[in-house]
Amino acid sequence: MENGNSHGHSKYAKVVNRLRAAGCVFAEEEARLLLTAARTTAELAEWVERRAAGLPLEHVIGWAEFCGLRIEMDPKVFVPRKRSEFLVSQAAALARPEDIVVDLCCGSGALGAALAAALERIELYAADIDPAAVRCASRNVAAAGGQVYEGDLYDPLPVTLRGRVNVLIANAPYVPTGGIEMLPSEARIHEAQVALDGGEDGLDVQRRVAAAAPLWLAPGGYLLVETSERQMLQTAQIFVDSGLIAQVASCDELDATVVIGTRPVFPE
Known part of the structure; x- marks a missing residue:
């Protein structure tokens, strides 16, 4: 108008x-x-x-x-936050052309689509447990040349990807269950609870993502998750406990914290 x-x-x-x-x-x-x-x-x-x-x-x-x-965007689907652009930039710095990239807990598919736009010729897969999110992501990820699957974390992914994923991004929910009631009402009421609730300490989904990551990552492949500054040391320890080499990256401007895990090329 x-x-x-x-x-x-x-x-x-x-x-x-x-x-x-x-x-x-x-x-x-x-x-x-x-x-x-x-x-x-x-x-x-x-x-x-x-x-x-x-x-x-x-x-x-x-x-x-x-x-x-x-x-x-569709109703009830998690709205991508500005801070998550930092996760995309960190992943883009590590990825190479023709890499296999997986976006877990993909929501609208924004992160995977943005990574595909930032890189050349990646092989993109995305997954989410929420059917509404999958319907929404299918449009955004298909436009980026990728495929979307519905199911719990890695479960719906093609088994042929095991041990071959170069970059795995997961903006998994990390709000503690008790903290959801303190979120702004537009998130609390209008976004799916499954996209927000990270369990008692907020890290339940991250634990599950990290635990299985070494099975799916290629040697030297990367797992990147968004977390909070308050939780970053716990998240990094979860990565280490899962057999990954962990490092933390942060961006004050976006109030963003990302933990990056690398699958060792020669596992001990």
Whole structure:
């Protein structure tokens, strides 16, 4: 929708005021997105009210901006966070053309799609246990030339990938069960609990990912997971206990922490 004239400025101001009143912190930026994406005045009005009611902006407009890509989004699917762009950049620095890349707990498939866009000719596979996420990821990952599977972690992946994966990324849930009630309502109410809940200490899924990683990684292959600064030493120890060489990378600007595990080329 056009908003370059005085009528447009008035409409923009009304949207900003409505979003501000609803408690949207980035009201100006969101108003611009809503005005640009809405095709009709009626659609704009409906979208503004849905956003004001607490629905994530990305679920309202149907896409999320991630690593410069437009990632298609569906209701209830985990919205990729800006901080996860750091995980993508770390993985991209380690990957090589024609590598086999697996995106576990893929959600919308944003991380795998972004990695495919950053690299040349990777062989991309993704998996998630949530059927809604798989439906959403299928569109984003297929556009990147990859394949998506539905199931629990490694279970649905082709067995032919065992011992051949060069880069394994997993933005596994790492919020402790008791901390979910403290999340912003748009995450707590509008995203699938399975995408948020990491168990009692937040690290249950990471443990399972790391434990099986050496079976799937090629010698010298990498596992990268996002974690919190508070949990990073525990995550690194989980990697070590699973037989991986662990290192931690962090980015203050994005408030992002990634633990990188390498499968030893000559296991002890």
